[in-house]
Amino acid sequence: MPLSTRTTRVIALASAAVILAIALALRAAFDGPVEQHSGTALYASMVYAGGYVLWPRLSPLAAGAVAVAFCWLVECSQLTGVPAYLSGRSLLGRLALGVQFDPLDLLWYPVGVLPLAAAHWLLRRRAYPRSAVSGKVQA
Template sequence: MLRTDWTRRLLALAAAIAVLAIALLIRALADGPLEQHSGTALYASMIYAGVFVLRPRTTPLVAGAAAIAFCWLVELSQLTGVPAYLSEHSLLARLARGVAYDPLDMLWYPAGVLPLVAVHLLMLARLVVRPGP
Protein backbone atom coordinates (compact mmCIF):
# COMPACT_ATOMS: atom_id res chain seq x y z
CA MET A 1 0.00 0.00 0.00
CA LEU A 2 1.31 3.42 -0.86
CA ARG A 3 2.25 5.91 1.79
CA THR A 4 -0.22 8.40 0.30
CA ASP A 5 -3.03 5.90 0.97
CA TRP A 6 -2.26 6.07 4.69
CA THR A 7 -2.04 9.85 4.52
CA ARG A 8 -5.44 9.97 2.83
CA ARG A 9 -6.90 7.60 5.41
CA LEU A 10 -5.56 9.68 8.28
CA LEU A 11 -6.91 12.90 6.74
CA ALA A 12 -10.31 11.27 6.20
CA LEU A 13 -10.32 9.98 9.77
CA ALA A 14 -9.41 13.43 11.08
CA ALA A 15 -12.21 14.94 8.98
CA ALA A 16 -14.71 12.41 10.34
CA ILE A 17 -13.65 13.19 13.92
CA ALA A 18 -13.96 16.93 13.25
CA VAL A 19 -17.46 16.45 11.79
CA LEU A 20 -18.45 14.35 14.80
CA ALA A 21 -17.20 17.10 17.13
CA ILE A 22 -19.21 19.70 15.21
CA ALA A 23 -22.31 17.49 15.34
CA LEU A 24 -21.97 17.00 19.09
CA LEU A 25 -21.42 20.73 19.62
CA ILE A 26 -24.52 21.60 17.60
CA ARG A 27 -26.50 18.98 19.51
CA ALA A 28 -25.37 20.48 22.81
CA LEU A 29 -26.11 24.09 21.84
CA ALA A 30 -28.99 23.95 19.36
CA ASP A 31 -32.56 22.83 19.59
CA GLY A 32 -35.33 21.89 17.21
CA PRO A 33 -34.92 21.70 13.43
CA LEU A 34 -31.31 22.95 13.43
CA GLU A 35 -30.30 20.14 15.75
CA GLN A 36 -32.16 17.51 13.73
CA HIS A 37 -31.24 18.54 10.19
CA SER A 38 -27.65 19.53 10.87
CA GLY A 39 -27.14 16.15 12.53
CA THR A 40 -28.51 14.41 9.46
CA ALA A 41 -26.27 16.37 7.08
CA LEU A 42 -23.24 15.90 9.31
CA TYR A 43 -23.93 12.15 9.56
CA ALA A 44 -23.82 11.98 5.77
CA SER A 45 -20.57 13.96 5.66
CA MET A 46 -19.04 11.50 8.13
CA ILE A 47 -20.04 8.65 5.85
CA TYR A 48 -18.35 10.52 2.96
CA ALA A 49 -15.14 10.76 5.01
CA GLY A 50 -15.53 7.12 5.99
CA VAL A 51 -15.47 6.07 2.35
CA PHE A 52 -11.94 7.46 2.13
CA VAL A 53 -10.89 5.67 5.29
CA LEU A 54 -11.95 2.39 3.68
CA ARG A 55 -10.91 3.19 0.09
CA PRO A 56 -8.50 6.14 -0.02
CA ARG A 57 -8.18 6.20 -3.81
CA THR A 58 -11.90 6.67 -4.40
CA THR A 59 -12.82 9.68 -6.51
CA PRO A 60 -14.95 12.40 -4.91
CA LEU A 61 -17.92 11.69 -7.19
CA VAL A 62 -17.90 7.96 -6.44
CA ALA A 63 -17.44 8.61 -2.70
CA GLY A 64 -20.30 11.11 -2.77
CA ALA A 65 -22.60 8.72 -4.59
CA ALA A 66 -21.66 5.88 -2.23
CA ALA A 67 -22.22 8.02 0.87
CA ILE A 68 -25.63 9.25 -0.30
CA ALA A 69 -26.69 5.74 -1.38
CA PHE A 70 -25.62 4.31 1.98
CA CYS A 71 -27.51 7.01 3.90
CA TRP A 72 -30.61 6.51 1.79
CA LEU A 73 -30.41 2.75 2.33
CA VAL A 74 -30.16 3.23 6.09
CA GLU A 75 -33.07 5.69 6.02
CA LEU A 76 -35.24 3.37 3.92
CA SER A 77 -34.41 0.45 6.21
CA GLN A 78 -36.17 2.40 8.96
CA LEU A 79 -39.43 1.64 7.19
CA THR A 80 -39.02 -2.00 8.24
CA GLY A 81 -39.07 -1.34 11.97
CA VAL A 82 -35.84 -3.29 12.51
CA PRO A 83 -33.75 -0.18 13.34
CA ALA A 84 -36.41 0.93 15.85
CA TYR A 85 -36.25 -2.47 17.53
CA LEU A 86 -32.44 -2.40 17.63
CA SER A 87 -32.46 1.18 18.91
CA GLU A 88 -34.55 0.11 21.91
CA HIS A 89 -31.69 -2.14 22.99
CA SER A 90 -28.62 -0.17 21.95
CA LEU A 91 -27.60 3.49 21.99
CA LEU A 92 -24.99 2.71 19.34
CA ALA A 93 -27.67 1.26 17.05
CA ARG A 94 -29.82 4.35 17.62
CA LEU A 95 -26.94 6.66 16.68
CA ALA A 96 -25.87 4.62 13.66
CA ARG A 97 -29.21 3.49 12.25
CA GLY A 98 -31.76 5.92 13.59
CA VAL A 99 -35.22 5.04 14.78
CA ALA A 100 -37.93 6.21 12.38
CA TYR A 101 -38.11 7.11 8.72
CA ASP A 102 -38.15 10.84 7.98
CA PRO A 103 -38.60 11.80 4.32
CA LEU A 104 -36.83 15.14 4.93
CA ASP A 105 -33.68 13.22 5.80
CA MET A 106 -33.57 11.98 2.21
CA LEU A 107 -32.89 15.61 1.19
CA TRP A 108 -30.49 16.44 4.02
CA TYR A 109 -28.10 13.59 3.21
CA PRO A 110 -27.11 15.11 -0.16
CA ALA A 111 -26.95 18.52 1.55
CA GLY A 112 -24.24 17.11 3.79
CA VAL A 113 -22.30 15.38 1.01
CA LEU A 114 -22.54 17.54 -2.12
CA PRO A 115 -20.68 20.57 -0.69
CA LEU A 116 -17.86 18.25 0.35
CA VAL A 117 -17.71 16.73 -3.12
CA ALA A 118 -17.55 20.22 -4.66
CA VAL A 119 -14.78 21.37 -2.30
CA HIS A 120 -12.87 18.14 -2.84
CA LEU A 121 -13.09 18.51 -6.63
CA LEU A 122 -11.95 22.15 -6.41
CA MET A 123 -8.99 21.15 -4.25
CA LEU A 124 -8.00 18.42 -6.70
CA ALA A 125 -8.32 20.84 -9.64
CA ARG A 126 -6.05 23.33 -7.89
CA LEU A 127 -3.46 20.62 -7.38
CA VAL A 128 -3.56 19.71 -11.07
CA VAL A 129 -3.59 23.29 -12.39
CA ARG A 130 -1.15 24.74 -9.86
CA PRO A 131 1.64 26.41 -11.87
CA GLY A 132 5.25 25.47 -11.28
CA PRO A 133 7.83 27.72 -9.58
Protein backbone atom coordinates in the same frame (compact mmCIF):
# COMPACT_ATOMS: atom_id res chain seq x y z
CA MET B 1 1.74 16.72 -5.45
CA PRO B 2 -0.69 13.84 -4.82
CA LEU B 3 -1.21 12.60 -1.29
CA SER B 4 -0.31 9.05 -0.30
CA THR B 5 -3.07 6.58 0.50
CA ARG B 6 -2.06 6.59 4.16
CA THR B 7 -2.13 10.41 4.35
CA THR B 8 -5.54 10.45 2.68
CA ARG B 9 -6.87 7.96 5.22
CA VAL B 10 -5.49 9.96 8.16
CA ILE B 11 -7.03 13.18 6.81
CA ALA B 12 -10.37 11.42 6.25
CA LEU B 13 -10.34 9.96 9.77
CA ALA B 14 -9.48 13.35 11.29
CA SER B 15 -12.24 14.95 9.22
CA ALA B 16 -14.75 12.40 10.47
CA ALA B 17 -13.71 13.16 14.07
CA VAL B 18 -14.14 16.91 13.49
CA ILE B 19 -17.54 16.35 11.86
CA LEU B 20 -18.63 14.21 14.82
CA ALA B 21 -17.51 16.92 17.26
CA ILE B 22 -19.48 19.56 15.33
CA ALA B 23 -22.56 17.33 15.26
CA LEU B 24 -22.41 16.69 19.00
CA ALA B 25 -21.86 20.41 19.73
CA LEU B 26 -24.87 21.37 17.59
CA ARG B 27 -26.94 18.68 19.27
CA ALA B 28 -26.04 20.11 22.69
CA ALA B 29 -26.60 23.74 21.69
CA PHE B 30 -29.83 23.52 19.71
CA ASP B 31 -33.15 21.77 19.83
CA GLY B 32 -35.76 21.09 17.18
CA PRO B 33 -35.24 21.50 13.44
CA VAL B 34 -31.68 22.86 13.66
CA GLU B 35 -30.60 19.87 15.72
CA GLN B 36 -32.45 17.41 13.48
CA HIS B 37 -31.40 18.70 10.05
CA SER B 38 -27.81 19.61 10.93
CA GLY B 39 -27.39 16.16 12.46
CA THR B 40 -28.72 14.54 9.31
CA ALA B 41 -26.39 16.53 7.05
CA LEU B 42 -23.40 15.93 9.32
CA TYR B 43 -24.18 12.19 9.46
CA ALA B 44 -23.93 12.12 5.66
CA SER B 45 -20.66 14.08 5.87
CA MET B 46 -19.26 11.46 8.23
CA VAL B 47 -20.28 8.70 5.86
CA TYR B 48 -18.49 10.55 3.03
CA ALA B 49 -15.33 10.95 5.13
CA GLY B 50 -15.60 7.35 6.31
CA GLY B 51 -15.67 6.23 2.71
CA TYR B 52 -12.19 7.66 2.32
CA VAL B 53 -10.92 5.76 5.30
CA LEU B 54 -11.99 2.55 3.56
CA TRP B 55 -11.43 3.54 -0.11
CA PRO B 56 -9.06 6.53 -0.34
CA ARG B 57 -8.79 6.37 -4.14
CA LEU B 58 -12.47 7.02 -4.80
CA SER B 59 -13.27 10.01 -6.96
CA PRO B 60 -15.31 12.77 -5.30
CA LEU B 61 -18.30 11.93 -7.52
CA ALA B 62 -18.17 8.23 -6.69
CA ALA B 63 -17.64 8.89 -2.97
CA GLY B 64 -20.56 11.32 -2.93
CA ALA B 65 -22.84 8.88 -4.74
CA VAL B 66 -21.88 6.03 -2.41
CA ALA B 67 -22.36 8.19 0.70
CA VAL B 68 -25.80 9.44 -0.36
CA ALA B 69 -26.90 5.96 -1.47
CA PHE B 70 -25.77 4.48 1.85
CA CYS B 71 -27.62 7.16 3.82
CA TRP B 72 -30.77 6.65 1.77
CA LEU B 73 -30.52 2.88 2.31
CA VAL B 74 -30.22 3.34 6.07
CA GLU B 75 -33.12 5.82 6.08
CA CYS B 76 -35.37 3.55 4.02
CA SER B 77 -34.45 0.58 6.20
CA GLN B 78 -36.12 2.46 9.05
CA LEU B 79 -39.44 1.61 7.40
CA THR B 80 -38.85 -2.03 8.42
CA GLY B 81 -38.63 -1.41 12.16
CA VAL B 82 -35.30 -3.25 12.45
CA PRO B 83 -33.28 -0.06 13.16
CA ALA B 84 -35.82 0.95 15.82
CA TYR B 85 -35.45 -2.46 17.45
CA LEU B 86 -31.64 -2.23 17.40
CA SER B 87 -31.72 1.41 18.53
CA GLY B 88 -33.72 0.43 21.59
CA ARG B 89 -30.93 -1.88 22.66
CA SER B 90 -27.83 0.14 21.80
CA LEU B 91 -26.81 3.80 21.80
CA LEU B 92 -24.38 3.04 18.97
CA GLY B 93 -27.22 1.43 17.01
CA ARG B 94 -29.37 4.50 17.55
CA LEU B 95 -26.61 6.86 16.40
CA ALA B 96 -25.73 4.76 13.34
CA LEU B 97 -29.19 3.62 12.22
CA GLY B 98 -31.68 6.10 13.63
CA VAL B 99 -35.12 5.18 14.88
CA GLN B 100 -37.85 6.21 12.45
CA PHE B 101 -38.15 7.16 8.80
CA ASP B 102 -38.28 10.87 7.96
CA PRO B 103 -38.69 11.66 4.24
CA LEU B 104 -37.15 15.11 4.80
CA ASP B 105 -33.89 13.41 5.77
CA LEU B 106 -33.61 12.10 2.21
CA LEU B 107 -33.13 15.72 1.10
CA TRP B 108 -30.65 16.62 3.84
CA TYR B 109 -28.18 13.82 3.09
CA PRO B 110 -27.00 15.39 -0.18
CA VAL B 111 -26.72 18.74 1.64
CA GLY B 112 -24.13 17.15 3.91
CA VAL B 113 -22.25 15.45 1.07
CA LEU B 114 -22.17 18.12 -1.65
CA PRO B 115 -19.87 20.63 0.12
CA LEU B 116 -17.34 17.91 0.94
CA ALA B 117 -17.45 16.47 -2.57
CA ALA B 118 -16.97 19.95 -4.07
CA ALA B 119 -14.06 20.74 -1.74
CA HIS B 120 -12.51 17.37 -2.44
CA TRP B 121 -12.91 17.87 -6.20
CA LEU B 122 -11.20 21.28 -5.98
CA LEU B 123 -8.33 19.92 -3.86
CA ARG B 124 -7.90 16.98 -6.19
CA ARG B 125 -7.87 19.28 -9.19
CA ARG B 126 -5.07 21.28 -7.57
CA ALA B 127 -3.11 18.10 -6.81
CA TYR B 128 -3.62 16.70 -10.31
CA PRO B 129 -3.51 19.59 -12.80
CA ARG B 130 -5.21 18.92 -16.12
CA SER B 131 -1.90 18.93 -18.01
CA ALA B 132 -0.56 16.15 -15.78
CA VAL B 133 -3.65 14.05 -16.43
CA SER B 134 -3.60 14.63 -20.19
CA GLY B 135 0.14 14.06 -20.46
CA LYS B 136 0.96 17.56 -21.72
CA VAL B 137 4.03 19.24 -20.31
CA GLN B 138 3.57 22.71 -18.88
CA ALA B 139 5.96 25.37 -20.18
